[in-house]
Amino acid sequence: MARIAVVAGDGIGPEVVAQARKVIDTVAPGFSYTEYDLGAARYHRTGEILPDSVLDELAGHDAILLGAVGDPSVPPGVLERGLLLKLRFVFDQYVNLRPSRLWPGTASPLGGVKPGEIDLICVREGTEGLYAGAGGTLHRDTPAEVATEESLNTRHGVERVIRDAFARAAARPRRKVTLVHKTNVLTHAGGLWARAFAAVAAEHPDVETEYQHVDAAAMFLVTQPQRYDVIVTDNLFGDILTDIAAAVTGGIGLAASGCINPTGAKPSMFEPVHGSAPDIAGKGVADPVAAVLSGALLLEHLGRREEAERVLGAVAAELSARTPGAPLRTADVGDRLASTV
Amino acid sequence: MARIAVVAGDGIGPEVVAQARKVIDTVAPGFSYTEYDLGAARYHRTGEILPDSVLDELAGHDAILLGAVGDPSVPPGVLERGLLLKLRFVFDQYVNLRPSRLWPGTASPLGGVKPGEIDLICVREGTEGLYAGAGGTLHRDTPAEVATEESLNTRHGVERVIRDAFARAAARPRRKVTLVHKTNVLTHAGGLWARAFAAVAAEHPDVETEYQHVDAAAMFLVTQPQRYDVIVTDNLFGDILTDIAAAVTGGIGLAASGCINPTGAKPSMFEPVHGSAPDIAGKGVADPVAAVLSGALLLEHLGRREEAERVLGAVAAELSARTPGAPLRTADVGDRLASTV
């Protein structure tokens, strides 16, 4: 039986994770859950971000269910680099998977798009690029200051994530992969991505391919999001594009993500894209749907495809039944989802 | 009298630039125009991209009016790095200015936004960051390949563009500047931007400030574009965000830009954001409005504010009178604009 590590985290994290766990436990009973206290609260209390002993324990789990970490009281970068990105990098979660679907009952800010018409997944690289932490500062806070950030890209890292994207596309009805980069300016990294993409594409003659510059893709996600099936892109571009995709499908309140190590050698991590939302924390009004959908990705990753589908079905029913703008109670949503899965 | 260098370029470039020149010449007669043949066509014919002699001649002008350069037949990066970016860098055009306005008569893909409600400018840094060309490739096309791209940021370069953004904001009714970066991941470059921003903000107590991560800004440009007045951001983020801003205000067919050297020591360059659109080139159906609006930015840069306003007025009248989706003739639009300025 699967062993799940739960990192509820800060703000609304614990509230939404409780619902995800409730739903998973109903549809796939018998998993074991171990809670880990990490995030802004622990950092303030103990000064610890991610002790090695905890990292070792997490490594012994099959998956990590994460709520949200962070608080405005912690300086930018501390928890991101020390916790979230550290987990992604140490556990080699190179597939950062972000599906975007315009669900029935959900309003898009786009006037002309109807539920069902947007259904894409973004396969964002998760362990390289500008997220490598390779940067420096000289002459800080003087007129001579310089600061650098380096994007590091390897054929190994790029090819494996592209391979994953093609495998996912081959299993979807439309079988199309769009590579997004900025080959006309970032000629080195872009060249590597384009060559790796061409090589993998040659192994998949059944999958349609296209290339777009990141600025064009950002625009088309607004004007024609229907055109996308699978997007594969680098770490930073994926960060930006998936927020646009979330925006046109009802907001990050519904956006799920998986930080996946497809080899299974190390645990994958599943988390809603939204943050800890300290302004509404503790009020029981946060929408747990993104956390529950992340739970569905977790189930799918553990080979429980049928259970994952049942969660998606329950979410579709829940969203269809909602009145736009009507207030919701976090626990009630969780109860309804658990009773319909 | 101002000396304008005209780089009509490829595809629809010559068609739209002719209209911009017609309008400028009507509203501000007496400028001299010199045409320079640069772009994909010249590259194919002669192998030349931007000869030093041409660069020297361009330097002797007050402004450059550019149509569009590029063609799918030229490998990615050749004209971008060798021509467009070279001009931006050599002429130290550090303010890449991109206004986005939802004009009357123009449909936004966003359902809930009305003309007049979106009116923002993005001050994109134009001479640093990931556009510096500092990257490398090792072991190309082998399993050991690595490729890097380095973002180079100086206090000098960052502070001057932020200063420009605050000056523009101080002259606008809402007086608000939003810094966009990714300080939680790009801690070095983000730290430099944040410190420079705080320093300049302290000199402008009358200007409201806010900070957003680039992923959040990409989302808010879709869900709440009305909230922005002046955005200041780095070269690559600005590239992406301005295409989103263009998308929500009717598309890059209407988006103008200025690559400005505010010191006046070297010429500034004005160009529509759209590309050369080879598919419709030569048919006389390209919308010249983005080129004409770039002409308005040129006029404003040359101190001809009143003439620039007249061009904006003519564009507003033209767009208000359009039937969405109705075909247009490039030259007819230019004639109408020239007759109403």
Ligand SMILES: CC(C)[C@H](C(=O)O)[C@@H](O)C(=O)O
């Ligand atoms: C919090 C931050 C480090 C993170 C990222 O940039 O990856 C977030 O924006 C995300 O998309 O998961």
Ligand SMILES: CC(C)[C@H](C(=O)O)[C@@H](O)C(=O)O
């Ligand atoms: C063509 C390309 C080099 C350019 C850029 O990335 O700056 C374009 O996208 C733009 O926005 O002007």
